[in-house]
Amino acid sequence: MAAAVSGVTMPSVDPDTVPAASDAIDVRLAAGGDARAYERIYRRHVPRIHGLARRMAGDDDAGDLTQMIFVRAWERLGSFRGDAAFGTWLYRLAINVILGRRAATRTERERRDHGEGVIEAIPARPARSEHRIDFDAAIGRLPPGARRVFVLHDIEGYKHEEIARMLRVTAGTSKAQLHRARMLMRAHLER
Amino acid sequence: MIAMLAVLTAAVFSTATHTDTTFVARSGARLEINNFGGDIAVETWTRNAVRVEADHGARVGVVVDADAGVVEVRATTRLGVPTTVDFRLTVPRGMSLKLTTIHGDIDVKGVEGDVEASSVQGDVSVGGPARSVKAGSVEGDASVSGARGKVEVSSVNADASAEHVAGPISISSVNGDVTLSAVESDDVEASTINGEVRYEGAIRDRGSYRFSSHDGGITVAIPDRAGAAVSVSTFSGGFSSAFPIPWSGARRSNQFSFTLGNGGARIELESFQGEIRLQRPGTGKDRMKERDAEKSKAKHRAKTHDDGDDESDEGNRP
Amino acid sequence: MTITPAHDPWTDRLSEYVDGEMRPVDREALEHHLAGCPACSVALAELRSVVARAHALEDRAPADDLWPGIATAIAATPRRAPVARPPADWWRRRLDLTLPQLAAAALVVAALSAGTMWIALARSPLRAPAPGATAPVASSPAAASQQTAPAPASPTAVTAATADVVNPRYDRAVAELEQALADGRGRLDPRTLQVLEQNLRTIDRAIGEARRAVAADPANAWLRSHLATTMKRKVDLLRTAAMLTAGRG
Ligand SMILES: [Zn+2]
Numbered sequence: 001m002a003a004a005v006s007g008v009t010m011p012s013v014d015p016d017t018v019p020a021a022s023d024a025i026d027v028r029l030a031a032g033g034d035a036r037a038y039e040r041i042y043r044r045h046v047p048r049i050h051g052l053a054r055r056m057a058g059d060d061d062a063g064d065l066t067q068m069i070f071v072r073a074w075e076r077l078g079s080f081r082g083d084a085a086f087g088t089w090l091y092r093l094a095i096n097v098i099l100g101r102r103a104a105t106r107t108e109r110e111r112r113d114h115g116e117g118v119i120e121a122i123p124a125r126p127a128r129s130e131h132r133i134d135f136d137a138a139i140g141r142l143p144p145g146a147r148r149v150f151v152l153h154d155i156e157g158y159k160h161e162e163i164a165r166m167l168r169v170t171a172g173t174s175k176a177q178l179h180r181a182r183m184l185m186r187a188h189l190e191r
Numbered sequence: 192m193i194a195m196l197a198v199l200t201a202a203v204f205s206t207a208t209h210t211d212t213t214f215v216a217r218s219g220a221r222l223e224i225n226n227f228g229g230d231i232a233v234e235t236w237t238r239n240a241v242r243v244e245a246d247h248g249a250r251v252g253v254v255v256d257a258d259a260g261v262v263e264v265r266a267t268t269r270l271g272v273p274t275t276v277d278f279r280l281t282v283p284r285g286m287s288l289k290l291t292t293i294h295g296d297i298d299v300k301g302v303e304g305d306v307e308a309s310s311v312q313g314d315v316s317v318g319g320p321a322r323s324v325k326a327g328s329v330e331g332d333a334s335v336s337g338a339r340g341k342v343e344v345s346s347v348n349a350d351a352s353a354e355h356v357a358g359p360i361s362i363s364s365v366n367g368d369v370t371l372s373a374v375e376s377d378d379v380e381a382s383t384i385n386g387e388v389r390y391e392g393a394i395r396d397r398g399s400y401r402f403s404s405h406d407g408g409i410t411v412a413i414p415d416r417a418g419a420a421v422s423v424s425t426f427s428g429g430f431s432s433a434f435p436i437p438w439s440g441a442r443r444s445n446q447f448s449f450t451l452g453n454g455g456a457r458i459e460l461e462s463f464q465g466e467i468r469l470q471r472p473g474t475g476k477d478r479m480k481e482r483d484a485e486k487s488k489a490k491h492r493a494k495t496h497d498d499g500d501d502e503s504d505e506g507n508r509p
Numbered sequence: 510m511t512i513t514p515a516h517d518p519w520t521d522r523l524s525e526y527v528d529g530e531m532r533p534v535d536r537e538a539l540e541h542h543l544a545g546c547p548a549c550s551v552a553l554a555e556l557r558s559v560v561a562r563a564h565a566l567e568d569r570a571p572a573d574d575l576w577p578g579i580a581t582a583i584a585a586t587p588r589r590a591p592v593a594r595p596p597a598d599w600w601r602r603r604l605d606l607t608l609p610q611l612a613a614a615a616l617v618v619a620a621l622s623a624g625t626m627w628i629a630l631a632r633s634p635l636r637a638p639a640p641g642a643t644a645p646v647a648s649s650p651a652a653a654s655q656q657t658a659p660a661p662a663s664p665t666a667v668t669a670a671t672a673d674v675v676n677p678r679y680d681r682a683v684a685e686l687e688q689a690l691a692d693g694r695g696r697l698d699p700r701t702l703q704v705l706e707q708n709l710r711t712i713d714r715a716i717g718e719a720r721r722a723v724a725a726d727p728a729n730a731w732l733r734s735h736l737a738t739t740m741k742r743k744v745d746l747l748r749t750a751a752m753l754t755a756g757r758g
Contacts, residue, residue: 035584070575
């Protein structure tokens with residue numbers, strides 16, 4: 001038995017799961033006031049949070065919103081109970097911040113766009129613009145109501161019922177907005 | 192519908208709960224899956240392409256990353272929550288694989304490359320002419336059959352087995368049996384703490400065969416014409432042989448050695464407190480088969496896979 | 510934007526169809542319609558592409574680094590729900606220790622190959638073996654080295670040496686890995702944790718039995734090798750467990 005008795009072959013450490021493991025530690029450190037730990041959290045999550053803010057609110061506001069979200073999360077770290085993934089918690093908070101600010105700054109035009117006149121606005125055929133913009137950037141040009149539903153449903157994976165609750169609309173409105181957004185986005189498919 | 196992957200990331204998503212995509216694999220590429228929950232089943236075909244079929248939740252995407260020599264297939268969720276995905280893959284025969292899952296079984300058939308497969312809670316089974324195999328589980332069984340080269344099999348809390356294998360073998364468990372059958376290897380190391388060790392196969396001239404258990408018995412079938420220097424060590428166990436032993440020299444009741452035939456191979460039999468038994472091939476087989484049948488029956492009890500939805504963040508709302 | 514003159518009502522339902530949210534009866538009707546309506550068929554294919562494309566979008570960090578602004582803001586922001594200091598400090602201390610500890614333990618364990626343990630074994634003082642007694646395991650390094658080892662020492666020394674049969678590095682590695690497992694147990698599936706602990710108990714029991722056997726028969730080289738092998742199994746299993754707690758969330 002001189003040769004090593006073989007150990008169990010275990011899954012190697014999966015880089016994808018490292019953020020989760022590191023979050024658990026960094027969140028506790030940050031909750032204790034460690035700004036460097038919080039910076040690590042920020043670096044890990046900023047691409048997704050910024051992506052969400054950019055698509056939900058547009059390029060111009062995305063930076064400000066992202067900063068607001070991370071400041072708000074810092075303030076509330078103490079209330080993160082750790083029974084959900086930190087990423088999930090942060091994400092939920094981000095959506096609340098984004099939607100909350102929308103409520104405060106909602107424009108007349110937005111209100112008009114919101115929910116009504118959906119059918120009429122659908123182009124019979126996707127209009128092919130001369131200067132085609134990137135699919136991702138095109139999301140920012142969707143009417144705000146349709147855009148939010150599209151981002152939450154097709155990109156972030158929420159169900160209509162959840163979206164309806166978050167946006168305070170009916171599930172039917174959410175479905176109609178989603179369809180509207182998708183019909184419009186057809187024009188921006190890269191071929 | 193075949194996409195060519197060079198050095199790029201291809202995201203293959205579907206809204207439905209089923210993904211089915213096929214892409215060309217660079218020859219010599221290794222395929223890796225690091226799954227959280229769910230089974231992984233791999234078969235082969237003659238095409239130089241990889242087909243990935245996956246069943247998953249509606250919020251899950253399947254991503255294929257191809258980079259240099261590695262093709263990585265993984266499940267992603269927007270919220271980064273671990274999820275349960277059952278993968279079925281069809282790969283070129285010569286491909287090498289590295290597969291891991293936490294809650295799920297792994298079943299590989301017919302692959303000729305190097306195969307590494309490990310699960311925490313599920314069974315791992317690798318069958319076919321693999322060049323080398325590492326198969327391991329913590330809670331489930333690990334079994335290998337038909338491999339041509341080096342074989343490492345391990346379980347912690349269940350059984351480890353290998354059959355029809357020819358290369359160097361290292362096989363172990365802690366609370367489980369270790370079973371080797373139809374082995375054609377000249378380098379075998381098998382050990383467990385609380386379980387039986389059983390061996391049936393060739394005893395090659397100059398080969399090395401080491402079997403060890405703490406609590407359980409060691410049962411080894413020695414072919415008629417095998418030549419081997421045999422050492423037997425136990426603390427409070429016993430020894431029996433189905434054939435006459437040519438005793439010679441000094442011996443203690445619980446540690447002794449003897450030589451069979453030309454003594455060309457080396458066999459070490461060690462059990463702290465179990466029975467050490469020598470048999471002829473075939474005699475113990477029926478009993479082994481019976482036990483295996485019992486085992487597989489017991490194994491088909493309901494499995495407890497987590498397939499709950501991928502998150503529940505209500506009540507944890509900021 | 511053109512407004513469809515004769516509006517095809519099925520067009521509005523294509524997203525429901527894509528998402529699988531249609532009642533079977535409507536689904537069948539739509540499928541029937543699709544067979545005869547190229548416009549809807551094309552739109553359907555495009556909608557599917559839109560959905561697939563949306564799923565595949567990649568996130569990227571913002572072009573400007575937003576952190577300095579956040580750092581300034583949080584330096585000035587009091588917490589709404591301040592965390593009690595002692596627990597925070599406690600966590601910090603504990604975590605600072607735990608992760609490097611785990612890494613160190615893993616290194617120690619990597620270095621602590623079976624070979625190292627055999628050497629340690631061979632060097633501990635032993636009573637000269639009774640003639641013929643070690644023959645069965647003469648092939649193992651322990652026994653081989655032992656036969657050339659200088660002859661020993663009093664029976665008392667033998668017992669003392671066998672009580673801590675391997676070396677301090679082993680005990681340290683085990684202690685550190687056990688600590689890592691204790692710290693990380695919350696990150697393991699409770700069932701897996703239970704299985705690991707049960708198996709560690711199995712090995713501990715085996716080690717205990719082997720230790721007592723060695724104490725009763727210190728010159729028995731095979732017993733010592735069996736003890737060392739079993740102890741090595743414990744390190745292997747602890748390492749497995751520690752990796753599971755470290756790598757998996
Ligand atoms: Zn139509």
